Amino acid sequence: MCVLRRVLLLWLFMFWQGGFMFYGGVVISVGAEVLGGDFEQGMITRHVTDWLNVAGAAALAAWIGDLLLERRFCLKRRCAAWLFLLVTLATLAWLHVMMEGHIDTERPRLIGRAAFRDLHTWYLRISTAQWLASIALTYWTLQNWRKADRDAVQDPGQDLAPS
Numbered sequence: 001m002c003v004l005r006r007v008l009l010l011w012l013f014m015f016w017q018g019g020f021m022f023y024g025g026v027v028i029s030v031g032a033e034v035l036g037g038d039f040e041q042g043m044i045t046r047h048v049t050d051w052l053n054v055a056g057a058a059a060l061a062a063w064i065g066d067l068l069l070e071r072r073f074c075l076k077r078r079c080a081a082w083l084f085l086l087v088t089l090a091t092l093a094w095l096h097v098m099m100e101g102h103i104d105t106e107r108p109r110l111i112g113r114a115a116f117r118d119l120h121t122w123y124l125r126i127s128t129a130q131w132l133a134s135i136a137l138t139y140w141t142l143q144n145w146r147k148a149d150r151d152a153v154q155d156p157g158q159d160l161a162p163s
Contacts, residue, residue: 005069006145009062016055017134020127023048043108049096056089066141073147074140081137088130095123 023045031041063082067075102116103109110116 005065009059009066012055012059012062013134013138016052016059017131019055020052020131023052024127039108039110043103043105046096046100046103049092053089053093053096056085060086060089063137063141070144070148072151073144075144078137078140078144081133081140084133085130085137088126088133091126092123092130095119095126099123 099119102112
């Protein structure tokens, strides 16, 4: 059951952060080229980010189980990184709503281009900080799993999850 839980956690996390990286690194550029501009691509991106936020919430919810069940190593760092990811996810969702307020979908155009650009700059900065924190959380989680597995090998009667 431990391995299955870990695999599920990693798949949820890869879906969230891998989706973010692929979308940001490939889809946005290709979409802008095919659709004829950044605004046109942005009309798609505004819906995709909603799903990225849902994926992030699912991954962070699953990570609670790991933090509770596998507390051997780096717990404070992992909890701090998890909390940072949660705060950045909430902040990105809030910024998304604020940016939506600057989009006139009927015409389509931006209302208050400078304000939108400022919000979008913060969105990109926070997304980058979130991505870096996700790397740290993954690293510390893998370290924790390695320690838990080594401890289990040294003491075969011991369960991988603490009592």
